[in-house]
Amino acid sequence: MIVQREIVVDTPGRGTTDVTREIQRVVAESGITAGTCQVFLQHTSASLMLCENADPDVRRDLDAFMARLVPDGDSLYRHQSEGPDDMPAHVRSVLTHSSLSLPVNGGACALGTWQGVYLWEHRTRSHRRRLLVTVHGEL
Amino acid sequence: MIVQREIVVDTPGRGTTDVTREIQRVVAESGITAGTCQVFLQHTSASLMLCENADPDVRRDLDAFMARLVPDGDSLYRHQSEGPDDMPAHVRSVLTHSSLSLPVNGGACALGTWQGVYLWEHRTRSHRRRLLVTVHGEL
Amino acid sequence: MIVQREIVVDTPGRGTTDVTREIQRVVAESGITAGTCQVFLQHTSASLMLCENADPDVRRDLDAFMARLVPDGDSLYRHQSEGPDDMPAHVRSVLTHSSLSLPVNGGACALGTWQGVYLWEHRTRSHRRRLLVTVHGEL
Numbered sequence: 016m017i018v019q020r021e022i023v024v025d026t027p028g029r030g031t032t033d034v035t036r037e038i039q040r041v042v043a044e045s046g047i048t049a050g051t052c053q054v055f056l057q058h059t060s061a062s063l064m065l066c067e068n069a070d071p072d073v074r075r076d077l078d079a080f081m082a083r084l085v086p087d088g089d090s091l092y093r094h095q096s097e098g099p100d101d102m103p104a105h106v107r108s109v110l111t112h113s114s115l116s117l118p119v120n121g122g123a124c125a126l127g128t129w130q131g132v133y134l135w136e137h138r139t140r141s142h143r144r145r146l147l148v149t150v151h152g153e154l
Numbered sequence: 155m156i157v158q159r160e161i162v163v164d165t166p167g168r169g170t171t172d173v174t175r176e177i178q179r180v181v182a183e184s185g186i187t188a189g190t191c192q193v194f195l196q197h198t199s200a201s202l203m204l205c206e207n208a209d210p211d212v213r214r215d216l217d218a219f220m221a222r223l224v225p226d227g228d229s230l231y232r233h234q235s236e237g238p239d240d241m242p243a244h245v246r247s248v249l250t251h252s253s254l255s256l257p258v259n260g261g262a263c264a265l266g267t268w269q270g271v272y273l274w275e276h277r278t279r280s281h282r283r284r285l286l287v288t289v290h291g292e293l
Numbered sequence: 294m295i296v297q298r299e300i301v302v303d304t305p306g307r308g309t310t311d312v313t314r315e316i317q318r319v320v321a322e323s324g325i326t327a328g329t330c331q332v333f334l335q336h337t338s339a340s341l342m343l344c345e346n347a348d349p350d351v352r353r354d355l356d357a358f359m360a361r362l363v364p365d366g367d368s369l370y371r372h373q374s375e376g377p378d379d380m381p382a383h384v385r386s387v388l389t390h391s392s393l394s395l396p397v398n399g400g401a402c403a404l405g406t407w408q409g410v411y412l413w414e415h416r417t418r419s420h421r422r423r424l425l426v427t428v429h430g431e432l
Contacts, residue, residue, distance in 0.1 A: 057405030059345045067198045070231040094350040127196030204391045206337045211372040234420030
């Protein structure tokens with residue numbers, strides 16, 4: 016049994032958006048009780064992230080770490096035409112994840128107690144981002 | 155056909171534990187000959203890693219690289235309450251992997267000759283870590 | 294329905310090779326219309342990458358970023374016997390991806406408009422690299 020649904024997220028610019036609830040809803044509505052849930056981001060300047068879900072400072076600190084490791088406006092890059100945050104966004108994307116593969120058990124994604132799924136926007140401006148969720152398993 | 159099994163690993167603190175054998179055992183016992191094997195770590199301060207399996211210095215060097223790139227006690231972070239190694243552990247987790255998706259072929263994970271699967275503990279203290287293995291395919 | 298095919302790529306040394314077309318051909322020939330496509334690299338000194346497919350400078354800049362972050366010949370490493378680019382290649386591999394899980398929809402991998410799939414060789418010399426593609430879904 017395979018169920019696919021698109022999730023559209025309008026991001027407010029650089030930072031994280033919790034999409035755990037939307038993904039769990041797709042799994043619940045699929046009726047699939049055991050299998051896998053693939054979450055795929057159709058963009059190369061944002062990421063998907065499994066992250067600690069209790070303290071918002073953890074996501075803030077991750078963004079601070081990335082801002083230091085992959086600074087905007089770095090003169091290393093030739094690809095500069097789309098703005099000082101564009102090539103850093105591609106680097107951040109490659110260092111993190113465009114696709115997450117999650118287990119489905121008991122009719123839900125079997126995340127750990129402290130795990131949430133986040134869409135991480137790397138561009139400074141807001142963007143419309145599309146996720147394709149594929150749930151695959153048995154009813 | 156879907157088979158799910160939990161693997162529990164007590165880590166000795168920061169460093170790597172080879173879990174290749176445990177994962178191959180789940181695949182062998184599932185009876186599935188072709189398909190996929192998803193290994194999912196239900197934690198955000200440890201990682202899963204595919205790594206060279208011949209020279210232990212490779213894993214030692216990976217930890218040395220991470221210790222330099224993501225040093226403990228970094229004043230950049232606001233999330234400090236759980237100790238100087240906690241936020242660095244979350245960063246290391248995001249820069250590596252919480253989920254590995256492996257091919258199953260001929261009744262086993264079709265790893266390369268020099269590939270092993272490792273659980274990488276990022277906290278300095280020992281922790282109990284839970285992996286959920288989902289094998290999905292045909293008998 | 295499960296279809297597995299091997300793709301062999303002879304790389305020209307460090308840099309990226311577009312494998313999108315080869316992967317889409319496996320999916321098309323499988324006859325599978327909806328499901329998932331796992332691409333797995335059986336090596337630990339090269340990577341798979343989803344990356345912007347319009348401007349070749351983006352891939353050049355990614356390699357430049359990695360050359361600065363993970364320089365060859367770093368005295369940090371003990372694993373030096375296979376050359377100054379070997380341990381850096383393992384680090385690059387762990388920081389990126391050995392496995393990509395892609396959605397299949399309408400008989401093709403449902404990539405975004407600007408997404409391509411690249412094999413990223415991290416060794417300076419040419420290598421023969423093996424990818425195992427597993428397409429899993431419904432006809």
